[in-house]
Amino acid sequence: MKIGVLGTGMVGQGLADKLISLGHSVKMGARQADNTNATAFVARHNDHAFSGTFSEAAAFGELLIVATTGTTALQVLDAAGKANLAGKVVIDVSNPLDFSKGFPPTLLVSNTDSLAEQLQRAHPEAKIVKTLNTTNVAMMVNPQQLTQATDIFVSGDDAAAKLEVIALLKSFGWENPIDLGDISTARCTEMLLPLWLRLWTVQGSPIFNFKIVR
Ligand SMILES: NC(=O)c1ccc[n+]([C@@H]2O[C@H](COP(=O)([O-])OP(=O)(O)OC[C@H]3O[C@@H](n4cnc5c(N)ncnc54)[C@H](OP(=O)(O)O)[C@@H]3O)[C@@H](O)[C@H]2O)c1
Numbered sequence: 001m002k003i004g005v006l007g008t009g010m011v012g013q014g015l016a017d018k019l020i021s022l023g024h025s026v027k028m029g030a031r032q033a034d035n036t037n038a039t040a041f042v043a044r045h046n047d048h049a050f051s052g053t054f055s056e057a058a059a060f061g062e063l064l065i066v067a068t069t070g071t072t073a074l075q076v077l078d079a080a081g082k083a084n085l086a087g088k089v090v091i092d093v094s095n096p097l098d099f100s101k102g103f104p105p106t107l108l109v110s111n112t113d114s115l116a117e118q119l120q121r122a123h124p125e126a127k128i129v130k131t132l133n134t135t136n137v138a139m140m141v142n143p144q145q146l147t148q149a150t151d152i153f154v155s156g157d158d159a160a161a162k163l164e165v166i167a168l169l170k171s172f173g174w175e176n177p178i179d180l181g182d183i184s185t186a187r188c189t190e191m192l193l194p195l196w197l198r199l200w201t202v203q204g205s206p207i208f209n210f211k212i213v214r
Contacts, residue, residue, distance in 0.1 A: 004029060004061025006054050006076050008037035011093055011137045012067040018141035020045050022171055029057025029080070058084035063091070063164070064126075070096035070108060070115055077123050085126040089161040091168075092116050092186075093132040093140070095193050104197050107190065116155060116186035129156035129165045130186035131177070134196060136206035143209070144173045150209035152177050155185040178212070 038051035058080035096108040096115040116130040
């Protein structure tokens with residue numbers, strides 16, 4: 001399918017490359033159409049890879065992914081434009097992290113609200129689904145690199161949108177994504193980030209993940 005990836009950092013690039021490898025067509029969006037990472041993405045794929053502004057990528061995609069800094073995700077969806085978001089599934093992988101005072105970052109929103117809910121409230125025309133924010137980008141696109149299956153979480157108000165996202169996650173190698181419920185459950189996964197960051201420090205590697213043992 002045609003997918004718009006809004007974001008050109010490690011996550012945008014990793015997801016866009018994976019989507020191309022799975023046979024999707026991807027337009028990577030940035031503030032500037034000539035963004036270096038986006039043009040490099042186009043250059044390393046023969047076909048099906050495009051770049052443009054956030055708005056152009058959103059217009060292109062039948063499904064969209066928000067992969068920008070948490071501090072700017074709202075601005076980025078605004079820039080994408082309501083008409084380009086209308087009726088579309090928008091996967092939010094961003095985290096509301098404030099690095100302005102260094103490491104560890106603090107959460108910009110928590111407990112009673114989440115970034116995903118802010119995106120959904122600002123853009124009711126879109127179907128926001130929060131997922132993949134609790135794991136490193138190398139894990140997102142290759143979860144089977146660990147010695148055992150681990151878990152990934154999904155939050156969103158629209159049941160059909162979550163099923164579509166779960167199917168995409170399974171195509172990435174996630175065996176059994178856990179549907180946590182409505183978009184307010186994104187509070188829980190966003191609040192996992194302080195723990196994830198401390199685990200990263202302790203482990204010295206980002207290649208690990210959460211596993212629910214039953
Ligand atoms: N790194 C990971 O493994 C990982 C794992 C899980 C979740 N996440 C989350 O995924 C998101 C992306 O992470 P990342 O490390 O790939 O990249 P990042 O450095 O957090 O974000 C890069 C993107 O943010 C955009 N951006 C920065 N400032 C902006 C502004 N003022 N206005 C509009 N857009 C702006 C950039 O736009 P341009 O393209 O125009 O430069 C770029 O596309 C983050 O929210 C992060 O917390 C990351």
